[in-house]
Amino acid sequence: DAKTTQPNSMESNEEEPVHLPCNHSTISGTDYIHWYRQLPSQGPEYVIHGLTSNVNNRMASLAIAEDRKSSTLILHRATLRDAAVYYCIPIFGNEKLTFGTGTRLTIIP
Amino acid sequence: KAGVTQTPRYLIKTRGQQVTLSCSPISGHRSVSWYQQTPGQGLQFLFEYFSETQRNKGNFPGRFSGRQFSNSRSEMNVSTLELGDSALYLCASSLDVAPEKLFFGSGTQLSVL
Numbered sequence: 001d002a003k004t005t006q007p008n009s010m011e012s013n014e015e016e017p018v019h020l021p022c023n024h025s026t027i028s029g030t031d032y033i034h035w036y037r038q039l040p041s042q043g044p045e046y047v048i049h050g051l052t053s054n055v056n057n058r059m060a061s062l063a064i065a066e067d068r069k070s071s072t073l074i075l076h077r078a079t080l081r082d083a084a085v086y087y088c089i090p091i092f093g094n095e096k097l098t099f100g101t102g103t104r105l106t107i108i109p
Numbered sequence: 110k111a112g113v114t115q116t117p118r119y120l121i122k123t124r125g126q127q128v129t130l131s132c133s134p135i136s137g138h139r140s141v142s143w144y145q146q147t148p149g150q151g152l153q154f155l156f157e158y159f160s161e162t163q164r165n166k167g168n169f170p171g172r173f174s175g176r177q178f179s180n181s182r183s184e185m186n187v188s189t190l191e192l193g194d195s196a197l198y199l200c201a202s203s204l205d206v207a208p209e210k211l212f213f214g215s216g217t218q219l220s221v222l
Contacts (some may be wrong), residue, residue: 032208043113043199044152045211087152091208097142099152 004088009104012078019072020103022088027068031090032101035062035073038102039084047086083107111135113202113214121220126210130217134181134202140164141183142145143175146197155198158183159206186220195221 006016006024012018024033034049048055050071055066061074075082075096114133122128134141142165143155151197154167158177175185181202187194197218 018208029193034208034210036211041215043201043215045213046210049208049210097154097211099144099154102152 004090004098004100006086006088006100006103008101009106011106011108012075013108014080015077018075018078018082020075020086020105020107021070023070024070024088024090025069027090029068033062033064033068033071034062034089034091035089036074036099037082037084038087039081044087044099049091068069078105078106078107082109113200113212115198115200115214115217117217118215119218119220121222122190123222124190124192125188126190128190128201128219129184129186130198131220132183132185132200132202132214134183134200135212138202138204138212139181140203140206140209141177141181142201142203143183143185144199144201144214145169146199147195152199155185157206164206190221192221195219 002029003026032049032051035047036044037047038044048057048060050062050064063072085102085104116131140159142157144152146152157165161177163202169219172188177183197216199216203209203211
């Protein structure tokens with residue numbers, strides 16, 4: 001299973017962009033990169049996923065390095081509601097999903 | 110469309126007892142997976158079911174078991190409860206197996222006294 005490395009915590013000012021990095025140097029060629037976040041007292045929620053090219057949705061953007069050994073989740077304008085633990089997870093199929101410890105994002109008003 | 114429903118929301122048990130937790134997936138979803146979350150260990154994978162068959166199991170003792178019914182609803186059972194089993198148990202459903210995106214319930218908070 002691919003291993004991931006994320007910073008334990010990050011802070012950002014409200015209404016500014018946030019770049020959350022993830023290193024997944026052992027990722028295989030068929031692993032999708034998924035990002036989830038967990039708000040306080042809730043189950044995790046899906047944010048975005050991609051395979052090789054950059055992806056955008058209404059919540060965030062995902063920038064994947066050309067060698068796929070790292071990726072960055074981009075929140076374009078952070079709000080207080082974005083304060084959560086963010087998990088980066090390489091996923092293919094038929095494997096035990098490993099969430100890791102994630103990055104705790106604090107938004108400063 | 111209703112989300113993933115887990116019952117009960119909170120549960121208090123004593124050591125040695127057994128417990129059954131229930132998960133109703135989103136309608137049409139055939140895959141259900143279970144996770145244990147504790148402050149010290151984070152989110153750990155328990156098992157995954159697809160069409161009533163267990164596809165994967167995490168590194169947990171045999172006291173932890175589960176099953177999935179023909180309507181995709183799932184239950185997990187923990188026998189001979191230990192203090193260390195106190196945790197938030199989360200269920201997630203998806204249309205198909207990974208890498209489909211997961212939809213999580215709010216979890217069942219189990220306290221073992």
